[in-house]
Amino acid sequence: MSFFERYLTLWVAACIVVGITLGHFFPAPFQAVGGLEVAQVNLPVAGLIWLMIIPMLLKIDFGALSEVRRHWRGMGVTVFVNWAVKPFSMALLGWLFLGVLFAPWLPAGQIDSYIAGLIILAAAPCTAMVFVWSHLCDGEPHFTLSQVALNDSIMVVAFAPIVGLLLGLSSIVVPWETLLLSVAVFIVIPVVISQLLRRHLLRRGPEVLEKTLARLHPFSLGALLLTLVLLFGFQGEQILAQPLIILLLAVPILIQVYFNAGLAYWLNRRFGVAHCVAGPSALIGASNFFELAVATAIGLFGFDSGAALATVVGVLVEVPVMLTVVRLVNRSKGWYEAGPAVADSRS
Secondary structure (H helix, E strand, C coil), rough: CCHHCCCHHHHHHHHHHHHHHHHHHCCCHHHHHHCCCEEEHHHHHHHHHHHHHHHHHCCCCCHHHHHHHHHHHHHHHHHHHHHHHHHHHHHHHHHHHHHHHCHHHHCHHHHHHHHHHHHHHHCEECCCCHHHHHHHHCCCHHHHHHHHCCCCHHHHHHHHHHHHHHHHHHCCCCCCHHHHHHHHHHHHHHHHHHHHHHHHHHHHHHHHHHHHHHHHHHHHHHHHHHHHHHHHHHHHHHHCCHHHHHHHHHHHHHHHHHHHHHHHHHHHHHHHCCCCHHHHHHHHCCCCCCCHHHHHHHHHHHHHHHHHHHHHHHHHHHHHHHEEEEEEHHCCHHHHCCCCCHHHHHH
C-alpha cells in the first residue's frame, strides 16, 4: 500500500474541511458545477468518476474467470455474501439504525435518502482496493483476480435490479431511467473502454500496462479527492448544522463490514477452504466499490442529497476499518487452520 493509500482517511478528512469551507464562502461555483447535467448525469462528476474507475478496471483480466472452477468453494462464499447477504443486510441495518434508532437526531426529510445511499454502497463490491487487502493478508493472487473479475461481471447485470428492489422495499421512489443510465455510464462503458485499452497495452508488452497503471494511479486518487471536495461543498451547511450525522451514518457501515467479513471467513472455514483464499474472500465481502457508489448516488439523488453523503462516509471509514479486518484475518490464521474441515483438506 502506498503512503497516499495508507493515509487515505486523512486526505478524505482534509477534503471534508476544504469542501465545507469553500462551499460555505463560495457557494456560487458549486451551484454552477451542479447544474452541468445531461439526462440527470452531472458531466464534471462523470469525467472524474471515469478517471477514478477506468485505471482500476484496467487491472482486471476477465480471462481470470477460468480460475473459478479451481477455487469454487471460496468463490461460492464470495458470491453468496456479496450478492445474497450484503445489500440486504445493509438495507436492514439502514432501516433499523437510521429509520428507527437514530431518527430523532437526523433530518426527517433526508432519512430515506441516507438509507438509499447505504444500499447503493453495499450493492457495489470492491474492485481495486481488494488487491491491496489481499496482498496484506498473503491472499492467493489468482483467486483474488478471478473473484474480482466474477464480481464485476455480475455487477453489470445485477447492480441495477438489486438497488431498485431494495429501494422499492424501503419505500423509496426508484428513478429507473436514471439508475439504468448510471449503470451504463459508470459500469458498462468504463468496463468496455478499460478492456479495449488493456488489450491494446498488452499487445505492446505487460511492462507497458504496468507503467500506464503507475502513471494513472495518482490521477485516479486525485479525481476521487476532487469529487469529495465537490460533494462536501454541497453538503457543508447541513454538516455544520448537524455534525453528528457523519458519526451516525458510520455505525451501520461499520457493523456490516465486520458482519460480512466474519460471515465469509466463517463459511470458508466450515467448507475447508485454504486460509490464503478465505482471507481475500472475507475482505471483498467487507469492502465496497465506493467510487461507483458515489457516482450512482449523485446521479440518482443529486450532489446535495443524503444518499451522496452516506456513500462518502463509506470512503471515510474504508481504509482504517479494512486494515483492522486484515489484522484480524492475519492474527487468526492459527485458529482458522485448526478447523476440522481445513485440517482435513490439507491432509
